[in-house]
Amino acid sequence: MTLTPLDRAKCAAACRAADFVEGGMKVGLGTGSTAAFLIRRLGERWREEGLRFRGVPTSTRTADLAREEGIEVISLEEARWLDLTIDGADEVDGSLNLIKGGGGALLQEKIVATASDRMVVIADAGKRVETLGAFPLPVEVVPFGWTATRALIEEVLVGMDVLGRTTSLRMNGDMPFVTDEGHYIIDLHLNRIGNARQLSLVLNQIPGVVENGLFLDICDTLVMGHGDGRVEVHDLASGGTEETRVDLAEGDNVFTDIAD
Numbered sequence: 001m002t003l004t005p006l007d008r009a010k011c012a013a014a015c016r017a018a019d020f021v022e023g024g025m026k027v028g029l030g031t032g033s034t035a036a037f038l039i040r041r042l043g044e045r046w047r048e049e050g051l052r053f054r055g056v057p058t059s060t061r062t063a064d065l066a067r068e069e070g071i072e073v074i075s076l077e078e079a080r081w082l083d084l085t086i087d088g089a090d091e092v093d094g095s096l097n098l099i100k101g102g103g104g105a106l107l108q109e110k111i112v113a114t115a116s117d118r119m120v121v122i123a124d125a126g127k128r129v130e131t132l133g134a135f136p137l138p139v140e141v142v143p144f145g146w147t148a149t150r151a152l153i154e155e156v157l158v159g160m161d162v163l164g165r166t167t168s169l170r171m172n173g174d175m176p177f178v179t180d181e182g183h184y185i186i187d188l189h190l191n192r193i194g195n196a197r198q199l200s201l202v203l204n205q206i207p208g209v210v211e212n213g214l215f216l217d218i219c220d221t222l223v224m225g226h227g228d229g230r231v232e233v234h235d236l237a238s239g240g241t242e243e244t245r246v247d248l249a250e251g252d253n254v255f256t257d258i259a260d
């Protein structure tokens with residue numbers, strides 16, 4: 001099976017980040033295709049190295065995959081606090097601020113990441129941007145009165161430093177997409193977000209808005225993969241960047257399982 005350079009980049013980042021998990025840790029497990037590579041790799045380490053840790057999933061999809069891999073799954077209520085969360089992202093800027101929620105799991109992802117000593121983001125190099133906003137910003141809303149909530153969101157966007165102002169209700173076929181918590185998602189097509197902090201605060205003040213996909217000052221480390229197996233690890237605290245290469249042969253099973 002031929003794997004795309006994009007899959008290789010995601011897998012390289014995920015395999016490198018899997019090394020951050022140590023025995024006895026409580027680990028937040030992200031959602032999405034990059035996070036799926038991570039969970040496969042952690043499953044390998046569980047079986048082959050006897051690595052034992054407890055995973056807190058950020059979605060039912062991730063919980064199912066982690067259990068399939070034989071990883072011990074606990075809830076955030078049981079864990080209370082986590083050593084580490086590893087998750088994907090839709091966009092990452094130079095300060096490691098993020099847009100997340102492309103997979104619709106932003107609420108659990110934000111709660112889990114915020115309840116962690118360290119958040120590590122795994123991403124292919126295409127996710128790196130100068131300024132956030134080309135990827136539509138997901139906003140999770142309560143279904144009750146969602147059209148009124150959407151109108152209020154569109155109203156506040158008028159005063160914001162953004163380029164685009166259209167919004168769309170995320171769909172799943174003919175029906176609205178429903179999150180694990182039973183909410184809807186409104187995607188904001190902003191193109192460029194000039195002041196992410198202000199936008200995040202204003203959005204979360206609108207009644208009916210549960211949370212938005214801006215993750216500001218939450219990510220500590222970015223592990224960015226390239227299609228040739230190169231991986232850059234950017235650490236915010238030290239300001240340092242380390243470059244390594246992941247032996248992709250090592251991740252072959254991980255690749256195949258996901259690609260299938």
Ligand SMILES: O=C(CO)[C@H](O)[C@H](O)COP(=O)(O)O
Nearest residue numbers: 032033034088101102103105
């Ligand atoms: O935020 C997310 C899910 O809500 C994902 O982490 C984000 O969408 C990236 O996904 P992928 O790794 O598939 O590109």
